[in-house]
Amino acid sequence: MKKIINILTATRAEYGLLKPIIVKLNKISEFDIRIVVTGAHLSSEFGLTYQEIEKDGFIIDEKIEILLSSDSTASISKSMGLAMISFADYFKKLAPDLLIVLGDRYETLAVVTTAMNQRIPIAHLYGGETTEGAIDESIRHAITKLSYLHFTSTEEYRKRVIQLGEHPDRVYNVGGIGIENVLNEKLLTKKQLEDSLGIDLSKPYGVVTFHPVTLENNSSEIQISSLLEVCKEYKDMNFIITKANADAEGRIINQLIDQYEQKNENIYAFTSLGLTKYLSALKYAKLVIGNSSSGLLEAPSFNIPTINIGDRQKGRLQGDSVINCEPNKDSIRSAIEVSFTEQFMNQAKEAVNPYGDENTSDKVVDIIKEYILNDKINLKKKFYDWKVD
Structure with missing residues (x-):
């Protein structure tokens, strides 16, 4: 049997x-x-x-x-x-x-x-x-x-x-397993990804995922608003956002993402990209921003910077391609600017994924x-x- x-x-x-x-x-x-x-x-x-x-x-x-x-x-x-x-x-x-x-x-x-x-x-x-x-x-x-x-x-x-x-x-x-998926999953070409998402990827873009920080009270609305306000400032970039999961206050985050997408031409929101499209999006991204574990586990294998916001991932092992910042506009903006420097981009390219x-x-x-x-x-x-x- x-x-x-x-x-x-x-x-x-x-x-x-x-x-x-x-x-x-x-x-x-x-x-x-x-x-x-x-x-x-x-x-x-x-x-x-x-x-x-x-x-x-x-x-x-x-x-x-x-x-x-x-x-x-x-x-x-x-x-x-x-x-x-x-x-x-x-x-x-x-x-x-x-x-x-x-x-x-x-x-x-x-x-x-x-x-x-x-x-x-x-x-x-x-x-x-x-x-x-x-x-x-x-x-x-x-x-x-x-x-x-x-x-x-x-x-x-x-x-x-x-x-x-x-x-x-x-x-x-x-x-x-995230590293295994990066190495073995058949990823889309940039043109295939562009057609699939319906986004012009000739402009540089960031991949954004932000989940509730579930040990904080009523912080989600303030923190996601700060992140989105910074994203809309970078008019020469697009931001591909995958929505939050089904945690407490996850719906608040997703409602705000929808509102910002409607008002800002450089923000694109998706409920879920699926494994292949998500990893393909990371492959061609300029950086990753948010508080998802994927910024620490998968993104380093693409040798791109990760902006890790707040305490949600605090204590988790991370590589040299990760920049930690506070969940406010000034700190997020400063972290993005650091990620754009030649010194840090080279550091990310040479970083080893610790997983x-x-x-x-x-x-x-x-x-x-x-x-x-x-x-x-x-x-x-x-x-x-x-x-x-």
Whole structure:
């Protein structure tokens, strides 16, 4: 009988990182791969991005709707409750041998809590990272403690997962899949990208992504307004903006982006670009601006400057192509001007991405095969005590 490997995805970014793993797991005859889709993937407001999964030729096992049309912290908790109720039924029916999750989303925490209760082993990608400005920080570490197998993107993060009490034998530094996608995804030519987006790319442009800083109260409107005000000042540039995700205050950000797009000819907004168009946009961009992890993980592989705004990614490992700034107009403007200097452009061209190499998905799949096909999982985990001086 085939082993059922269940893969969870709730957002566009998460799916883009999981895609190479899904492709390779599907080639293993002993596995029955089941993709379950939830969260923003199923919302028209956030682009119905589950369609990208189907366009890639994958079969979605089930679509589970949990997202409420609200921007409040209370609605996040209610969505988590819906996720637990719905996934309890799904897991009872499917009884997977392993659940694979990635990242630090609130939906993921609800789902892995449900899986833990139903004694389903969990493999977690990208624990051990720190993002001090976002609630994701707490969620990520909580998911780590609920998981059995751990795949980290750097050795520093591997040590941090072990510090949380996970045995070193189950914690693997595999590198970042973002780099693998940059190196292996067939990207569009500049003309193809231009035609696809409907934008004249003869002018230099920046790629912008800004998400709520979820550990700050009511800061989103002020911060995104500051960023957009600076963008509109650079009339000799275009700005391609991918909208915020389904976090508290995400809708406030997206409404303001729409307003600025209507009033400014150099601002272009997209609900979602999808993996290929997004990476293609990075390839030809002059710089990346915002507070998305992609500015730290993927953008450095294109050797372009990243302007990292505010505290959302604070504490996360970053390369020499990244400039950090405060979320106000003066600081953002100054950072952009630094990125335009010949000295910093040369620095970005020479910078090394600190998140590994192009073999991440192979490492992940090989380890999963070893554990699942040899029945090596024992859910009675012992806490691994880290020696403290």
